[in-house]
Amino acid sequence: MRIKEVSKRFNVSITALRYYEKVGLFEDVNRVNGIREYEDKDIERLSLILTLKNIGLSNETILKYIELNEQGAHTKKQQIQVLKLERQKLLDSIHNQQKNIDSLDYLIYQLKDKEKIKHGEQK
Incomplete structure (x- = not known):
């Protein structure tokens, strides 16, 4: 799914999505011909990020939680x-x-x- 589609689906600006990637909340999203292609794992991660952001967690805490979550x-x-x-x-x-x-x-x-x-x- 391309960044524009993800932006519309989750009602998140493209700028915010790029920012999440820049600050490390996303690992590098795959690119095809320079265009970000979000995979299912990226979509799941974004859903978790947005849930935690809506609760009020800082980017640092979100990153810590995601890292723990992905460790198993x-x-x-x-x-x-x-x-x-x-x-x-x-x-x-x-x-x-x-x-x-x-x-x-x-x-x-x-x-x-x-x-x-x-x-x-x-x-």
Whole structure:
């Protein structure tokens, strides 16, 4: 499958596909007359890359995970550890965002409370 077809199929820009190759997320994609030809293994790898990118993993972490994945079943524990670490990072982020939401809710409450007092309303 040519790069343009892959781009359309996965809704990823050609520039992004070239970038993934440049930073090492793809091994060298076969070229026929200078045109990239993606094989099934490349498509599977791209699918995994996009899944991990959508989750929020860095290119470095994606590359580490893919390398472990391609080493075989004996690296499953390490793969799980990478994913668990990323999961914990997401949970920490959610926790911090919830604290920020709570702070905003409190500020809104204070403003509404002050407005009630200003207009002579009782609590």
